[in-house]
Each structure stands twice: as structure tokens, then as C-alpha cells.
Amino acid sequence: MEDRLAEHRDKDGSIIMHQKWCNAILKNQKWTFAKTMPQWPHWWTHIDSWEYPELIVPVATWIHEHGQKETWDSGRRIHNRIYYYYGGYKYWIMDKNPKDVVLINRAIVEI
Numbered sequence: 001m002e003d004r005l006a007e008h009r010d011k012d013g014s015i016i017m018h019q020k021w022c023n024a025i026l027k028n029q030k031w032t033f034a035k036t037m038p039q040w041p042h043w044w045t046h047i048d049s050w051e052y053p054e055l056i057v058p059v060a061t062w063i064h065e066h067g068q069k070e071t072w073d074s075g076r077r078i079h080n081r082i083y084y085y086y087g088g089y090k091y092w093i094m095d096k097n098p099k100d101v102v103l104i105n106r107a108i109v110e111i
Helices: 020-025 053-066
Strands: 043-046 070-074 077-084 089-092 103-108
Touching: 020 053, 020 077, 053 077, 053 103
Parallel strands: none
Antiparallel strands: 043 103, 070 077, 077 089, 089 103
């Protein structure tokens, strides 16, 4: 079976992510509005909708390593999150370990 991502792998077989590629991957995903949380408008993308699901962990790792630490007040408690900003959106993961990610969130950046 041919490796569709061979050109993006290092000699150990790990995906090599970079900012331009990460941004393109995020931009081109199918995003679903989180209708159960209208008080916090945001969208999510799930690994099952990705053409290349093996890219979600490298993208989540990029978000985790290159994002900004911020707090978010849900009204019930303060949450510590890492947000990656790109294209008028902020992206975040809920998992502590990017290797566990199956879902990525995004929200419009408020100016």
C-alpha cells in the first residue's frame, strides 16, 4: 500500500508539520457548528471527517506547541487552554495530550 504522505515524513516515519501546511489543513476541514452550546459559538471537526485522519495528531500537536496559553471563564470555572490563531479563528484542543485528540475546535476571534 502506498503511503499518501511519504513526502511529509522524516526518516523515522513521523509526520513533519509546519505552519503553512497546518494552516491549510485547518482551513480545508469540514467544520460543524456546536449547536448544543449556542452561548459559546464555535465549530468542531472530528477525525472521522478528515480525508487524512493520520494528520489530526500532528495538527493537534502543532496547536499545542505553537499556541498561546490563555484562560477561559465558562461561568462555572476557569479553564486553561492553548489557542492557536489563524485566519480570523482561534483553534484549540480539549485533550491534555495531543496524541489523544479526535476533535479540534475553533471560534471566530472577537476584535
